[in-house]
Amino acid sequence: MRRLPPFALVRAFEAAARHLSFTRAAEELGLTQSAVSHHVKGLEEYLGVRLFHRRNRAITLTEEARAYLPAVTAALDQLEAATAHVRSRRATGNLTVSLLSTFAVRWLIPRLPGFAAAHPDIEVRLTTSLRLVDFRDGDIDAAIRWGRGGWHGLRCDPLMTEEIFPVCSPRLLDPARPLREPRDLLRYPLIHNMLHPDEWPLWFHAAGLEPPDVQRGLRLESSELILTAAADGFGIAIGRRPLVDADLAANRLIAPLDVRLTSGVRYYLVCPEETADQPKIAAFRRWLLEESDGTRHGHADDRDR
Numbered sequence: 081m082r083r084l085p086p087f088a089l090v091r092a093f094e095a096a097a098r099h100l101s102f103t104r105a106a107e108e109l110g111l112t113q114s115a116v117s118h119h120v121k122g123l124e125e126y127l128g129v130r131l132f133h134r135r136n137r138a139i140t141l142t143e144e145a146r147a148y149l150p151a152v153t154a155a156l157d158q159l160e161a162a163t164a165h166v167r168s169r170r171a172t173g174n175l176t177v178s179l180l181s182t183f184a185v186r187w188l189i190p191r192l193p194g195f196a197a198a199h200p201d202i203e204v205r206l207t208t209s210l211r212l213v214d215f216r217d218g219d220i221d222a223a224i225r226w227g228r229g230g231w232h233g234l235r236c237d238p239l240m241t242e243e244i245f246p247v248c249s250p251r252l253l254d255p256a257r258p259l260r261e262p263r264d265l266l267r268y269p270l271i272h273n274m275l276h277p278d279e280w281p282l283w284f285h286a287a288g289l290e291p292p293d294v295q296r297g298l299r300l301e302s303s304e305l306i307l308t309a310a311a312d313g314f315g316i317a318i319g320r321r322p323l324v325d326a327d328l329a330a331n332r333l334i335a336p337l338d339v340r341l342t343s344g345v346r347y348y349l350v351c352p353e354e355t356a357d358q359p360k361i362a363a364f365r366r367w368l369l370e371e372s373d374g375t376r377h378g379h380a381d382d383r384d385r
Contacts, residue, residue, distance in 0.1 A: 092119035
């Protein structure tokens with residue numbers, strides 16, 4: 081067990097000894113002059129020696145104080161330096177993340193309050209873009225990207241894989257047109273993603289069918305618009321996990337068939353290698369990996385919701 085005097089007493093002594101003034105020590109410490117004098121007397125009683133000669137309004141150090149002060153100053157200097165070092169490693173500041181707009185709206189933004197609660201000193205700023213980030217500009221700290229990873233010069237932390245499968249509004253289903261197997265989809269209008277024109281053919285192949293030559297149906301260029309149209313009952317669309325997680329959980333969309341296709345791509349958190357361990361980026365990475373791990377392991381019972 082350490083036998084140390086109370087810190088407040090030591091701090092009052094050091095300030096008074098440095099200034100040779102109880103008044104100036106009180107101003108520095110935000111105390112009254114009498115409080116500083118009281119602390120110094122308390123330390124003198126603890127040590128069993130006098131630390132100051134008090135002459136009228138002036139004070140001088142005793143021999144014991146002159147011997148004690150260098151060790152006290154060194155200890156406080158070391159404590160101050162160690163505290164500054166720890167504070168400098170605290171996760172603080174603005175964190176600018178680039179990502180796809182649909183991922184931002186459908187997955188990240190609903191979860192961000194959890195990050196803000198855990199890290200109130202980090203302000204997350206989102207910027208959406210289809211373009212790859214040029215980190216040399218210094219405006220972006222990290223990006224969430226969709227692909228196969230392995231981007232040169234970047235740290236790529238894998239998040240969740242992508243699955244594709246048909247989704248629709250539960251209001252769309254008609255008992256007179258049951259959806260029991262993949263070929264039954266042709267009884268309904270299909271919604272087509274003009275940015276991913278191969279997604280329906282890929283899914284039909286995965287279901288063991290030759291892709292039908294389907295010309296009818298709504299055609300849109302945004303995944304966000306496609307999922308909104310499907311939820312509004314315009315037809316059946318290809319949904320992509322994890323973008324449809326919230327809609328499935330809320331029953332705005334359902335997955336009427338069991339066939340799911342892993343697309344071979346996944347989401348990644350990417351950032352330059354040289355900044356990857358900055359505290360704010362590391363904190364965001366840890367949180368994001370925990371959230372994406374819940375996404376990876378939380379989908380087995382979607383169809384039971």
